[in-house]
Each structure stands twice: as C-alpha cells, then as structure tokens.
Amino acid sequence: MTDTTAPWHATERTTVFSRFGRSVERVDYVLPDGRREEFYLKRERPAGAVLALTPDRRVVLARQYRPGPDRVLHELPGGFLEPGEEALDAVARELLEETGYRGEVRAAGPYWHDAYSDARRFAFFATDCVKVAEPAPERTEFIEVVTLPLEEFRTRVLRRGGLTDTAAAYLALDALDLLRPGAGGPEPGPA
Structure with a gap:
C-alpha cells in the first residue's frame, strides 16, 4: 500500500527564472507511488x-x-x-x-x-x-x-x-x- 502522505523525493532542480527576489524552479519528483513528475515552483523571500x-x-x-x-x-x-x-x-x-x-x-x-x-x-x-x-x-x-x-x-x-x-x-x-x-x-x- 502506498503511503499517500509520504514526502516526495526531488531528483533534479533547475532554476528557470530569477529576478527581483522571485524565482521559478523546475523540480523533478519521484512520487510516493514511484511515478516521476515535474513541477514548477515559485520561490520568494518571506x-x-x-x-x-x-x-x-x-x-x-x-x-x-x-x-x-x-x-x-x-x-x-x-x-x-x-x-x-x-x-x-x-x-x-x-x-x-x-x-x-x-x-x-x-x-x-x-x-x-x-x-x-x-x-x-x-x-x-x-x-x-x-x-x-x-x-x-x-x-x-x-x-x-x-x-x-x-x-x-x-x-x-x-x-x-x-x-x-x-x-x-x-x-x-x-x-x-x-x-x-x-x-x-x-x-x-x-x-
């Protein structure tokens, strides 16, 4: 049985854009069921x-x-x-x-x-x-x-x-x- 709340495992991170204290990062993840997916995440200062x-x-x-x-x-x-x-x-x-x-x-x-x-x-x-x-x-x-x-x-x-x-x-x-x-x-x- 897959643990649906298990943390995902990031395998690769690439910064797509970065300026003015903000950036977008592409992150490749291995999901709890073993599939691989890419996500685009916003990074910002607090x-x-x-x-x-x-x-x-x-x-x-x-x-x-x-x-x-x-x-x-x-x-x-x-x-x-x-x-x-x-x-x-x-x-x-x-x-x-x-x-x-x-x-x-x-x-x-x-x-x-x-x-x-x-x-x-x-x-x-x-x-x-x-x-x-x-x-x-x-x-x-x-x-x-x-x-x-x-x-x-x-x-x-x-x-x-x-x-x-x-x-x-x-x-x-x-x-x-x-x-x-x-x-x-x-x-x-x-x-």
Whole structure:
C-alpha cells in the first residue's frame, strides 16, 4: 500500500527564472507511488502584511495598481522582509513607508502563500494607528492612501476579492475577534 502522505523525493532542480527576489524552479519528483513528475515552483523571500486600524476603526489601505491581477486594488500595507529583518519590524516599516501611519503592531499568524511556493507570509494587525508622516513609497509604488470603515472594508473589499493578501486580512480579523457578525473586538483607543 502506498503511503499517500509520504514526502516526495526531488531528483533534479533547475532554476528557470530569477529576478527581483522571485524565482521559478523546475523540480523533478519521484512520487510516493514511484511515478516521476515535474513541477514548477515559485520561490520568494518571506513577506508580511498588516491590517491597520485607526482609533475610530477605519482600515488603512494602500490603493494601487497590481500587475498580476492587472487592476487597482485596496491592499494591506506590507512587503518583503529585508535580510535579517524580523517580520514585525518589516510590517511596521512598510506601514509607515506606504501610508505614513504608525500603530501598535501584533502578530496574527504565519501562513504559506500557496501549495506550489516556498513563500512564507506573516499576518499582523495594528491598532490605534495614527498618521505621523507623509508616505515614502518605493520607486515602483504609486499609492493612494485610503481609510475605510471596517464594515465597508469587509463587504466592499474583502468579500469581493479586492485585495491580494486575503489570508492575512482574515487572520488579522480573527485575531481581533472581528469575524463573527456583530463582533466587537477590542475597544478602539482614545480619539
């Protein structure tokens, strides 16, 4: 009987493409039943995203064009971790750079980007976010900073597929106890 959960054995790895911290690798595997198959895997640096809430429960978002989906989306602030950088420090830095906001950042949980990628993602939430600076986006980022009421974010953006870090958003809402209908979550900070 074949052990269907046995790890696969990689026999050959070839990098097909590598640029900008991303690569595609062809990997030849021997499967648990002895067959040989090739797979194409995405390789990326770890990244994080943060669901940032203002004291009056507005979600701070980076509205921007995204080349993969080929559309403008409302994104959670976030990005790749720099070498040696902790995930919490990275998302706090990205929140400030992309939006000019700062808040109390806490971990919501890690997750895998998808089944054919080694990319680790880290979800965070930030409370009591206030604008402390002007945004300083990277040279390829053209961002409009917007804030939406939490319920509008849930119904107009999250449930309609209007962002790419959906898993991070749900992990953050769960950590804040905001997934249940009518759930209050933590009380907002002082106005």
